[in-house]
Amino acid sequence: MPEDFSGLGLSAKVTDAVAAAGYTKPTEIQAQAIPHVLEKKDIIGIAQTGTGKTASFVLPMLTLLESGRARARMPRTLILEPTRELAAQVAENFEKYGKNHRLTMALLIGGVSFEDQNKVLDRGADVLIATPGRMLDQFERGRILLTGVDILVIDEADRMLDMGFIPDIERICGLLPARRQTLFFSATMPPEIQKLTNRFLRDPIKIEVARQNSTAETIDQKLVKVSNKPEEKRAALRALIRGEKDLKNAIIFCNRKRDVATLARSLQRHGFSAGALHGDMDQKSRMETLDAFKTDKLKLLIASDVAARGLDIPAVSHVFNFDVPTHAEDYIHRIGRTGRAGRSGVSITLAAPSDGKYLDAIVKLIQRDIPVMKLDGIVIEAPADERASESGERRRRGSRTRGPRLKPEAAETAETAPAAKPHREPRPERPRQEERPRHEERSRQEERPVPRAPRERGKSSSPFGSDGPVPAFLLRPSSTR
Ligand code: AMP
DSSP states (O other): OOSSSGGGOOOHHHHHHHHHTTOOSOOHHHHHHHHHHHTTOOEEEEOOTTSSHHHHHHHHHHHHHTSSOOBTTBOSEEEEOSSHHHHHHHHHHHHHHTTTSOOOEEEEOTTSOHHHHHHHHHHOOSEEEEOHHHHHHHHHTTOOOOTTOOEEEEOSHHHHHHTTOHHHHHHHHHHSOSSOEEEEEESSOOHHHHHHHHHHOSSOEEEEOSOTTOOOTTEEEEEEEOOSOHHHHHHHHHHHHHHOTTOSOEEEEOSSHHHHHHHHHHHHHTTBOEEEEOTTSOHHHHHHHHHHHHTTSOSEEEEOHHHHTTOOOTTOOEEEESSOOSSHHHHHHHHTTSSGGGOOEEEEEEEOGGGHHHHHHHHHHHTSOOOBOOOTTOOOOOOHHHHHHHHHHHHHHTOSSSOTTOOOOGGGOOOOSOOOOTTOOOOOSSOOOOOSGGGTTOOHHHHSOOOOOOOOOOOOOOTTTSSSOOOGGGBOOGGGO
């Protein structure tokens, strides 16, 4: 592998910017992809986030863009991203590595006004970064002509599939010139994605930097058995957070966005520096929360899969799965938030008895067991055969609902978010999502109906909640209250 960026064929402007960014050695995907991109080859990059894949297309694109110039309403390159945050992140990469260029960039994502972006497009954009729904919206309004696109990047294709964007992608591919270069990235290659590449890529070079469906070796993965009850899961989570001595900051994943909000509020009430990130928040608050987390003002980020997808936060020490993801691939994406770029990280998954089949699917996918970590003080809901004897034990002690060590905790029976419509059918697998921006970033998981939980009743003592001081570094700074 090359020891530095000088032998890859990148222009001096680009290598200077890379050096200024502090990167000296190309990552594996960069070393393998960059020379081929510069030769104008189509690429299939099978790489997880955290491998440096963004720079693997941004750097050679900048070099290629040095010749030629943009024409009004005809972007020269198009980068499709599944979420606004990812799109914004790619834009940041273009700014960072393109600081020696005078290229124009437009960003078409939900939640921000079109006005400024339209002005850029009208003048002529070298780079257009967009989510598929927004892009098609603007195309239909006649704001963009796609006939000048030389390079198309489809990033996080498997997530596009999850979000129902594949028909949009197919449509967009049909609107672009046939003679274009396509750079295609995906962490996994399910059959639908394979089909897409067969159809739209020409003689692609396939680059795979980590075993498909693998998890990084730098992540210490653990499993903690917990009860199905949300309040007990929250108590267990707090105990885990307090117990992890090397925890600097963490992303905590929930399966449903309602639970994201509830858990964030619960952690805040317990004195933690915590913020929520989910698809229903407006763009401004999402960016603010993300920024607070990146700049260390916020220590715990509670997130849904869609909102957190591909977030580039290099120094996350811990990932918690408050819920076991129902789609095994999400496990890889989630824990991939830690242990990035060679750093070590810890992932802890809270598994309830009802999660068995999801765990099995994960273990099968990652082809390894996740060691079970025992946490003193956490009550594990016993399997059915043990439950009978345990209930006898409870009767003797006079407790009706909890296991031996758990005291009642009124503060943690909260579900303050409004309930979903009770009679909706669960969505089918991989549904086609709404095409328009308001819905473009919702996952099927986020849309699933959630049963109403009991109302908040106020604080009281807890076996985990108020039993010890919150470590100082996890306390909310007063500015974020
Ligand atoms: P990505 O996979 O694109 O999300 O990138 C993951 C992280 O790796 C980002 O924080 C990048 O800034 C960082 N990165 C990209 N290229 C390099 C490199 N050559 N050396 C070290 N870190 C890098």
